[in-house]
Amino acid sequence: MDKQEIRKQISKKMKLIRVEYGYTQDRMSEILGLSKKTLVQVEKQRTLAGWTTVVAVCALFQESDVLRGILGDAPVEIVETIAHKQVEPQGKKTLGGKVWWYNIAATEKYTLQQNVMSQHYRIIDSEDYRLFRRWIV
Known part of the structure; x- marks a missing residue:
């Protein structure tokens, strides 16, 4: 997108x-x-x-x-990601990606997710705080 x-x-x-x-x-x-x-x-x-x-x-x-x-569940995050097209540390609490995100890979501390709608990626920690997001073209 x-x-x-x-x-x-x-x-x-x-x-x-x-x-x-x-x-x-x-x-x-x-x-x-x-x-x-x-x-x-x-x-x-x-x-x-x-x-x-x-x-x-x-x-x-x-x-x-x-x-x-x-x-999806984070419209502001989607437009921010598209506008900036770069990795930005956020530290924002998320809902954990239970609905609008695919889990791509996970470790004990981190989860890599892809948004169902926009296809951008993010990394969240074990407490569901967003650490990074990236729009990959």
Whole structure:
């Protein structure tokens, strides 16, 4: 998955995310910093949401079931990884990858996992803290 693919996927689901939260187009456009006209164009699939808008959606609506259906349990992590395309120590507590991750290899202390949706990799420790993540092209 790359920026363009994520823009397409999120753009297709913008209306569902808005409806899931019970927001009007006016309120959603205010939250995202878009004009209502732009939001309508995205919702009607006449244009794609910009990368900045997609990142805002992932950050502000990260608990959305619709969004998690597209990007898995860590939408912000996905867009961060795609944006940076590099290893970054995080130290963030995860859910252990029980749903959206394949375990590739494991030792007593560490587990290498691959995300089901984006295909990026991460290493978590035995207490489920993320140590590194990497987007491999």
